[in-house]
Amino acid sequence: MAKIQPLPEVASSPSPCSPSGNDSSRILQKPAAYTVWMKSLVFNGNGCTVYGADGSVAFRVDNYGCRGGREVFLMDRAGKTLIKIQRKSFGVFRRWEARRCFDAAGEGFGEETRPWFRVEKAGKNGAAVTIHGSGRTYTIDGPSKWYPQSSSIKRPIAEVAGRAVSSLAPPMAKVKPLPPEAAAASPSSSSSQEGEQKPVVYTVWMKSLVFSGNGCTVYGADGCLAYRVDNYGCRGGREVFFMDRSGNNLIRIQRKSFCMFRRRWEACRCLEDGEETRPWFRVQKIYWKKGGAAAVKMHGHRRRTYTVDGCSRKSDYKISGADGGVVAAIARKQTASGVVLGEDVLTLTVGPEADHLLVLGLVVVCGLMNRCL
Secondary structure (H helix, E strand, C coil): CCECCCCCHHHCCCCCCCCCCCHHHHCCCCCCCCEEECCCCCCCCEEEEEECCCCEEEEEEEECCCCCCCEEEEEECCCCEEEEEEEEEECCEEEEEEEEEEEECCCEEEECCCCCEEEEEECCCEEEEEECCCCCEEEEECCCCEEECCCCCCCCHHHHHHHHHCCCCCCECCCCCCCHHHCCCCCCCCCECCCCCCCEEEEEECCCCCCCCEEEEEECCCCCEEEEEEECCCCCCCEEEEEECCCCEEEEEEEECCCCCCCEEEEEEEECCEECCCCCEEEEEECCCCCCEEEEEECCCCCCCEEEECHHHCCCEEEECCCCCEEEEEEECECCCCCECCCCEEEEEECCCCEHHHHHHHHHHHHHHCCCC
């Protein structure tokens, strides 16, 4: 479950709870600030995620159908359904109805027979909300304002919350840890893991944590963020930086073009006092080899040092050493139950003798070759 940086204590809010029928239980002494990310935590799914002021997931909507579906469910962090929202269409006049859900004793899941509230469009950028049986009404005015008509609050709650959450950093996501038998070293370990007896497994998500950005995110076996690439330009850019979780540059990767068939990628290591003047390694495509391949040359070596076999397949390739032995392999990630995830969620297995930073740099180069980041 993803987590974001907590708000200051002045903007903190109580832990999320299920809606109740008693309106007085929802009266707060001060505005509560939530962060709403209009993305689902389910890969390739539509929905949204709501974070509380403590930075943890509070509520979520996971819509497995198309955007703007006829029916969605608002759930708490554990996946318990709280509200069912349905779209009712009467020609061009559409409205949305919401019903509260509950656990019927001995009967499983249930819901109220009458709608809790209804929402209808009103005007150009507004909507009218009617609460069933209470006579209370609300108005949604514009894309980001919400407030009761009879409220004494001078400013919309959304605006107060907006100022409170504007200082938040991008969410530092977390994925499910691997089983103990596949556990690996901590992400903060050094790039050379010569003392490890077991292969180290990373999860590579070919998405950036920056909104509307290109890049990739690397998670360690413990499920925490280890490395990332945030490319603010177009896909397959000329220059990207490979960073650790804190944003410190580790590798700078540049594309060198001499013609269509003479492109190569050069990587320089970044140090605290600057970066190395000579490239650490160079990567060049081998066009005549079936399935796509790339040759990797380390600085100071005339001959090919590593080979990336099948690099044009995006989600299934291997990195071999000069002796032909496989030092790392990448494939689509599978869950413990055997479900294969999307093509942008990969498992990287690095051998015990390999330089982890070098292998991760080659994965980034392959992503640039295939315009995946």
